[in-house]
Amino acid sequence: MQRFDDLDMNLLYELSKDSSISVPNLSKKLGINASVLYSRIKRLTKKKLIKKFTIEIDNTLLGIGVKALVGINRDPKLKDSIHKQLMEVSEVVSISEVTGRFDMILRVYAENLESLHTAVIEKIGKIDGIQNTETFVELQKTDKDPDYLTKK
Numbered sequence: 001m002q003r004f005d006d007l008d009m010n011l012l013y014e015l016s017k018d019s020s021i022s023v024p025n026l027s028k029k030l031g032i033n034a035s036v037l038y039s040r041i042k043r044l045t046k047k048k049l050i051k052k053f054t055i056e057i058d059n060t061l062l063g064i065g066v067k068a069l070v071g072i073n074r075d076p077k078l079k080d081s082i083h084k085q086l087m088e089v090s091e092v093v094s095i096s097e098v099t100g101r102f103d104m105i106l107r108v109y110a111e112n113l114e115s116l117h118t119a120v121i122e123k124i125g126k127i128d129g130i131q132n133t134e135t136f137v138e139l140q141k142t143d144k145d146p147d148y149l150t151k152k
Helices: 006-017 023-030 034-044 077-087 113-124
Strands: 066-074 092-097 104-110 130-137
Touching: 006 023, 006 034, 023 034, 023 104, 066 077, 077 092, 104 113, 113 130
Parallel strands: none
Antiparallel strands: 066 104, 066 130, 092 104
């Protein structure tokens, strides 16, 4: 495991809160010279600790009214084919292979409950090799910063 110092961790914390912050503003906020921050960001990116700079989207403004997790049990012989077909379902936003009761957990975004039902029953459920599904509709979500990112 690579070692990262307090400046690295403070930099990650601030960038995770707002990756669009300018380096000069970040420099003032952290009390560190801007040229030092530029080189730190470049080093953390080169070491692949920072994979990308991104945005957070308000999905409700795009018509996404329902988010759900779908647990799937599948025929292991058809794993690759199932994965490929799931990636083609527009409502599927992520696929995780997991241990436990299910073989896979999908994150699914839909306009409403009817479109979620259609996605799960008509698209996902009809893929050859999917044995059963169980859907968990997200009622509320609270995100928390991981402990390693919290300021000391």
